[in-house]
Amino acid sequence: MSKSKLLSAALLAAFLSLAPVAGCDSTGENFRGAESDRAISRDEGPAAGKEKIQTVNLNWIGHWKGEGKREDLVHELKREYEFLHPNVKINMVFNSDLEGDNPNRKVKAADAIVRMIETGEIDWDLVFLDAATYGLVTERLGDPSWPAEHLVDFSQVPGFPESQKDFIVEDSWYREKVGGILTGPFIESYLMNLWYNADVAERVGLDVKERGMTLNDLEEYAEALHRYNREHDSSTAFIQIGSWNRLDFLFENIFKSLFEEFDAAVEKTFNEEKRQAFLDTLTAFEDLAKYQPILPKGWEETGALDINKKILLDDAALFIAGGTFMYNQFVTVDQEKSLKMRPVENPVMGNANGLIGDYTPIFAVMSKSRNREVAIDFLMSWAQPKVAEKWVRYTKNLTGTKGNLSEVVSDEIDSFGDTYETYVMDMERKHGGVPMMYMREPTYVLGAGSPVSVVELRAKLAEILEGSLTARDYYEDVMRRMGEASK
DSSP states (O other): OOHHHHHHHHHHHHHHHTOOOOOOOTTSOOOOOOOOOOOOOTTOSTTSOSSOOOOEEEEEEEOOTTSTHHHHHHHHHHHHHHHHOTTEEEEEEEGGGSSSSOSOHHHHHHHHHHHHHHHOOOOOSEEEOOHHHHHHHHHHHTOTTHHHHHBOOGGGSTTHHHHBOHHHHHOTHHHHTTTTSOOSOOOEEEEOOEEEEHHHHHHHTOOOOSSSOBHHHHHHHHHHHHHHHHHHTOOOEEEEOOSSOOHHHHHHHHHHTTSSSHHHHHSSOOOHHHHHHHHHHHHHHHHHTTSSOSSOTTGGGOOTTHHHHHHHHSOOEEEEEOOTTHHHHHHHHOTTGGGGEEEEOOOBSSOOOOOOEEEEOOEEEBTTOTTHHHHHHHHHTTSSHHHHHHHHHHHSOOOSBOOOHHHHSSTTSOOOTTHHHHHHHHHHHHHTTSOOOOOOSTHHHHOTTOSOOHHHHHHHHHHHHHTSSOHHHHHHHHHHHHHHHHO
16 A cells, blocks of 8 residues: 555544534525425436425535535535436525624524524525534524424434434433534534644744643743734734634643543533642643733624634734634635644643544534424435535534545555644544543533523633633632622
8 A cells, every 4th residue: 555545544544533432595596485385305306206306495504614625515415416407406595695793603503593493484494503503503502402392303314323323322421412413414523723824923033842841831822922923013913713613623632631630520510629720720721811912802793714814814913712723714715825824732731631522413404394304304315424525624623424445545645744744643542532622611610500601701710811700700700790690
């Protein structure tokens, strides 16, 4: 086997070992919901049946606009399904193109779902629903179990359990994070991590640690950038974020590092050790606030894809908070400039206690859809080995859907021999025996009765970094609310 194939096989093996023990349509026209009269079976293709079948208009909230080959995959599977089922027209609108002024595409998707649930008018048959969007809908509805009533449970769809990797079906973690059911194929996997802009680092004179970074290192980088900005009358931000604020994964990684054992860090209980670790982690964020600007001005109004343009084209920040999914986003903005973005192991105060990452479903079917069976059939078309293998080639991430390893390690797949591959392999070697998990909701900090949502935590962490809120004030506010809730 060639070196190229060996590298590809090694990367796939690395990803597998990370598995946890835990608007406009294609024509550019805006639309609302459409009627349909008949569902179809998978066997009904161009030559299936002689009777005239009425057209089914399937309305779908898509994802990955502007993300290169991820977006290509969406269009390819849409075209293929429409070719095999001539009576089906898929009207797809990306979540970023939905109605609404909020630049956050996940908020827009959540708004559409909430509107359907509250009004009973099902405009969308398939919706974008990852774990983060589920959290936004849950916060609006005040009911974490809403998917059981309003979404199709794919664990009951024939053939679905067999299409997913065993840990997806067997580990309750994957049901718990999306309301207790399996909402669709677990297409995506990713690691959450910081990336740094090598050009900015060189300009400032920094040698950024790509592995083994500590909070002291991070603060030294913030101080050096602050000094550079002052001396050169510039305003380069320390960490680029946008309207989809992901600061919680940094908090989670730092918090977990204060514990000897992974299980003690993530169990949903609150005790004295958790209380102190909560305050210490907030204080670590406050320590960075001395070196402004930490966050860029106007970050709240910057869309998820625009933040990539800012750091790539404008060198607007030293770091960006994101994940391995940003590989496709960077390449889409500028193939050459993407080479300066380098992933780094997340900073810690104590132990490097596990990776922040996940396998996640992306799309779901509304259970009261008039096109329910067609929508299920289309989403099942994503749960095929050939799609899993295409995802790996397109994104350099693995997927929760089973593939044929012998086909993945073939002449079709390019060698991943780059910075990204090295990062993933290094993370596997260092953390392969520890579960990969992205908790999001701070129940791992404050217990199952936590009064703090992940949306609140993200907002408060930003305020602390900007210097408008102290760690002590927020800590005392949360402790007060916890005390009141326990009475």
